[in-house]
Amino acid sequence: MSDERSLPAQAPEADKLLGPLIAHGVDFVLIGGQAGISHGSAYPSYDLDVLYARGHDNVVRLVAALDEIGVRLRGAPKDLPFVLDAKTIENGANFTFITPYGDFDVLADADGMPSYEDLRAAAVDREMFGHIVKVASLDHLIAMKRAAGRTKDKLAVEEYIVLADEQRKADEGDR
């Protein structure tokens, strides 16, 4: 979701970004490289990506969480007016933010994703920093990375396929 030819000032602090979303009851699913890392990926990721449900009430909760985090549009001129409210989010879809805790992409849709409902239904609950976070399944991450198609995404696809194998073996070992 980010420019491959530059890097952010810092890697995202996941707990600082996810905590407010959970505290405000936002319906979201963690996707992208951080989701991959939570599944066991060894590749670094320089932003944090979430997909959110588009219902009005959820957007209102999302806005409250974003306000608490402190966000502004990434790459936009600092004098470009940006009003963080439900109307703005509903009039747009995908927002790429910079925050005090790293780059944060808040998306309504992503290439290769199924419907949000299907993505959410297949997501796995992972305990992170004392919270339960819905993380996109490896299968859906593979589909989204394959659709994104950049070099780093292709590498991720290969790794996620291996990870899915390893997870299956680990699950079988647990039985």
Added chain:
Amino acid sequence: MQTSGELLREARGRHGVSQKQLAMRAGTTQSAISRIERDRVSPSVETLRELLYLLGEDLSLSADQRDSGIDRTLNAERLKLSPSVRLEHGMAFGNQVIANSPLPRREAW
């Protein structure tokens, strides 16, 4: 990996059968066989199986694990950690890469 066309052409060659002869056996045209062998069209598995059968050979399919260069031991070690610790390690690794990368930095908060 061989293409379907290469596979068919080699099999036909082993049996000294011309394209026209194979087409006759299969009830199709020489040009259809030619298109397959030149990989202009991709035959279905069933079509390829039938053409090879008509040459006295059986098609066997197999799927082998791909060597994608991923270090499985590294991933196996990650899976021993909790998701929170994985993310903490990921953040530290990301910051290490950022600190040592010659790429330009994007704006900071």
